[in-house]
Amino acid sequence: MTAPDTATRPPAPDVELAEAAIVEHYPRLVRLAHLVLPPGLGRHRRVLTAHALVQRALPRGRFGGAGARGGVPGQRGTGPGEPVAGAGYAYVRLRVVRAALEAGVPATFRTLPRRVRLPGALPQVWGLRLFPRAGGAEELALDQWLATLDGPARAACALRALERLSGAEVVRLLAQAGVADPAAALARAGDPAHDGLFLSPEFDPCVLQARPTDLLRRRRLVRAALAAGAALAVCGALLVLPGGGWGAGGDGAPAGGRAGAAEQALDPGRLVRVAPGLWRTASLSGYSVWPARGGRTEDTALLRRALAVWARPGASVAVSVTPGTPAGPPMGPPQLLFAGDVDQAVVVLFHDGLRVVRYAEPRAGGTAAALDFARTDGASAETAAGVVVGRVDGNVRYLTAPWVTGVALRDLLRPDGAPVALKPSPDGVTPPVRGPAPGGTCTSWNALALTGDGATRLVTDLGELTPARLTSGAPGAERDVAGAAELGEWSKTACLLPSARSNGVRAVNSWAYARQSLPEGDGTATWLCVRATTWQGTADRVQAQFLAPRAPMAVQAASSQGSPACGPREPRVLAGVLWKARSGQWYVLAAGSAQFASVSASGGGVSGTATGSRLAVKAPAGAQAELSGRLTDGTKAGVLR
Numbered sequence: 001m002t003a004p005d006t007a008t009r010p011p012a013p014d015v016e017l018a019e020a021a022i023v024e025h026y027p028r029l030v031r032l033a034h035l036v037l038p039p040g041l042g043r044h045r046r047v048l049t050a051h052a053l054v055q056r057a058l059p060r061g062r063f064g065g066a067g068a069r070g071g072v073p074g075q076r077g078t079g080p081g082e083p084v085a086g087a088g089y090a091y092v093r094l095r096v097v098r099a100a101l102e103a104g105v106p107a108t109f110r111t112l113p114r115r116v117r118l119p120g121a122l123p124q125v126w127g128l129r130l131f132p133r134a135g136g137a138e139e140l141a142l143d144q145w146l147a148t149l150d151g152p153a154r155a156a157c158a159l160r161a162l163e164r165l166s167g168a169e170v171v172r173l174l175a176q177a178g179v180a181d182p183a184a185a186l187a188r189a190g191d192p193a194h195d196g197l198f199l200s201p202e203f204d205p206c207v208l209q210a211r212p213t214d215l216l217r218r219r220r221l222v223r224a225a226l227a228a229g230a231a232l233a234v235c236g237a238l239l240v241l242p243g244g245g246w247g248a249g250g251d252g253a254p255a256g257g258r259a260g261a262a263e264q265a266l267d268p269g270r271l272v273r274v275a276p277g278l279w280r281t282a283s284l285s286g287y288s289v290w291p292a293r294g295g296r297t298e299d300t301a302l303l304r305r306a307l308a309v310w311a312r313p314g315a316s317v318a319v320s321v322t323p324g325t326p327a328g329p330p331m332g333p334p335q336l337l338f339a340g341d342v343d344q345a346v347v348v349l350f351h352d353g354l355r356v357v358r359y360a361e362p363r364a365g366g367t368a369a370a371l372d373f374a375r376t377d378g379a380s381a382e383t384a385a386g387v388v389v390g391r392v393d394g395n396v397r398y399l400t401a402p403w404v405t406g407v408a409l410r411d412l413l414r415p416d417g418a419p420v421a422l423k424p425s426p427d428g429v430t431p432p433v434r435g436p437a438p439g440g441t442c443t444s445w446n447a448l449a450l451t452g453d454g455a456t457r458l459v460t461d462l463g464e465l466t467p468a469r470l471t472s473g474a475p476g477a478e479r480d481v482a483g484a485a486e487l488g489e490w491s492k493t494a495c496l497l498p499s500a501r502s503n504g505v506r507a508v509n510s511w512a513y514a515r516q517s518l519p520e521g522d523g524t525a526t527w528l529c530v531r532a533t534t535w536q537g538t539a540d541r542v543q544a545q546f547l548a549p550r551a552p553m554a555v556q557a558a559s560s561q562g563s564p565a566c567g568p569r570e571p572r573v574l575a576g577v578l579w580k581a582r583s584g585q586w587y588v589l590a591a592g593s594a595q596f597a598s599v600s601a602s603g604g605g606v607s608g609t610a611t612g613s614r615l616a617v618k619a620p621a622g623a624q625a626e627l628s629g630r631l632t633d634g635t636k637a638g639v640l641r
Helices: 015-024 026-036 041-054 088-103 139-147 152-162 166-174 182-187 190-197 215-240 262-265 300-311 485-502
Strands: 130-133 209-213 318-321 336-343 345-353 355-362 370-375 386-392 397-400 404-411 421-422 446-452 455-460 468-472 507-516 524-534 543-545 553-559 574-580 586-592 596-603 605-611 615-621 626-630 637-640
Touching: 026 041, 041 088, 041 130, 041 190, 041 605, 088 152, 088 574, 139 190, 152 166, 152 190, 152 300, 166 182, 190 574, 215 626, 262 404, 262 507, 300 345, 300 355, 336 397, 336 507, 345 386, 345 586, 345 596, 397 626, 446 507, 446 637, 485 524, 485 553, 507 586, 507 615, 543 574, 553 574, 574 596, 574 626, 586 626
Parallel strands: 318 370, 468 507
Antiparallel strands: 130 209, 336 345, 345 355, 355 370, 386 397, 404 421, 404 446, 446 455, 455 468, 507 524, 524 543, 543 553, 574 586, 586 615, 596 605, 596 626, 605 615, 626 637
C-alpha cells in the first residue's frame, strides 16, 4: 500500500448523499468488501468485517467538496463503466475498497494496528456463527483461487466483476485507494470470463446461514464468569466488613486467623483420641477406630507444630499429595493416630475422615519438615490394615492396624518360599522392610502378609502413604491371596506393578480370565486382567496381560485408565497379542472372558472369526489387526484400549 492518489480522488459528498448511497447500494458494497477482505479472517469474521467496513464508510463531516452543498445526487449511469455515477456512491466505494485493502496489510511490531483491524463496535453477533450459503463446484474452485491472490488483485477482480469497470477505470480506482502497482494487480486478476460467478449466493454476505457456536465451551465460560463474579462479590463483602476484613489484625487474616473451627483444629488439646479397645466393639472398621499410639502422643509442642504446618505449610516443607486428594487444612480437630520417633525422624499421623496425613521432622532439629497426604475415605478393615510411617534408603516401616496380630514378609517372585515372620513394636510399628524392586530391578518384590480380623491380607508398597491390598479372582468375587495358584499368578505379574505407582491405589486385583491352547502344540497360555482400584474411584488402571508357557513374566497386551473393564460395572475383557510360534510362524492370539460368544480379527493382512472366546489366526510379521467380539446376548463389544 502507498499513499492514496489525491489528485484524482473523488470529492467528499454531503454526508446525507453518502448515507443515501450506502443504504441504496448496501448489498453491492458489502459483497465488494467481502471479496476484497483476506480469506484468512475466517468466514464468520469476514462477513461481520465486510458489514462493518461499509457502515464505517460514512464521512465524518456534514458537507463535502464543491457541488455538495445544496446539490442534487448525480444521475445513474447506464453504460458499461459504472452502474452508479453519483459522487456519494463513488466516494463510499473508494473508502470501502481502501479499508478492505488495509485489513490485508500485515501488522508489524513498530506500527500501530489500523482501525480496520480492530473489532468493530457494530455489528455484533452473540451465540451464532454466520457465513454465506454454499455454492457449487465452480464457486468453490473460484473461492479457492481467490484465496491465492493478494489484496490488490482481489480488489481488481471484484471491481471488474461487480462494478463492470473497464481496465483503465480499475487501475485509476486502485491508485486512488493507495495500491502501489495497480496495473500489475489487474494483470493478476484472472480471466474475466468467470466474473459472472461472483454474483452467486456463495459470495453474498447479506444472504447468510447461521449455526451455533461451541455450546460446551460457551457453557464453561458462562459458569467460569459466574463463579468469578461470585468470588469477587464475596471478596468485596469481606473487604467492607467493619473490623472483620482481610486487613492487618482482622479475624479473617490468612496468616494468623484463628476463629471457630479453624482455631479448634490447631489446638492439640482438642485432637480426637480413640480409646484403645474401641475397635473391638465398633460397628465400623477403618482408620476411624485406630487408637493414638507412639511415645510422643503427649508432646504438645510437637503436635502444635504438626498442626500448624498442616494448616499453613511453608516454602521449606516438602509436600506430597496422592492424586485426587485435597491438600487443604483440617476442617475441625482431626484424629491422632500416631506420634513418635521413627528412625531419625519424629513422625505424627492424623486422620480427618477423608485423609491420612503424615508429618515428619528431623529428630536432630531443623526446618526440613515433610507433609504427606493420602485419601482414605471409605476405608474398611480390608484396606486400613496399615500405613507407611517411615521410608529411609529404600526401607519401609509400617504402622499396622490394632487388630493385626501377625506380620510376615513374603517375596511375590518366590511363591514357594516360606514367609518370614516379623515382630512389630508394642505400638505396632514393623521393622524396616526392603521396598519392592530395589534399585529399579525386579529381582524381588516384597509384600506384607497381615493376619488379623479372621483373615490374612497381602499388601505391598506402591510409593504412597497407604499400602495397596492385593487380591485375586473375578470381579465381584475378589479374595485375599493365599493359595498356591494365586501366589503363582502374582509371581508372574508382580513386576508390572510399577505402572500403578503413585496413583492413589487402594487395591490391585489379578483375574485369570482365560486359558488358551496355543497353535502348533506350543502349550497353554494364561490371560490375566489386573485392575488397580484407586481411592478416588475415577482413575482406575486396567491391564490385560499375556502369560506364555515357560515365560518368567507376563507381558502387557493392553492397558486403559478409567475403563470399567474387569470391574463390577463391566466384568468382562477382550485383548489380543501378536505371538510367534517356535516354527517362526506369527499368529494373532485373542481371548475374551466367558461373556464372549465369538471373536473376530481383521486388517493388516489378517482375517478370521472364531466361535467362543478364543481366537488364533495366522498373520504376517508386524501385523496390526483390529479385534472385536460379540457377547452371548448378541451385543457387540470392543477390545480393551
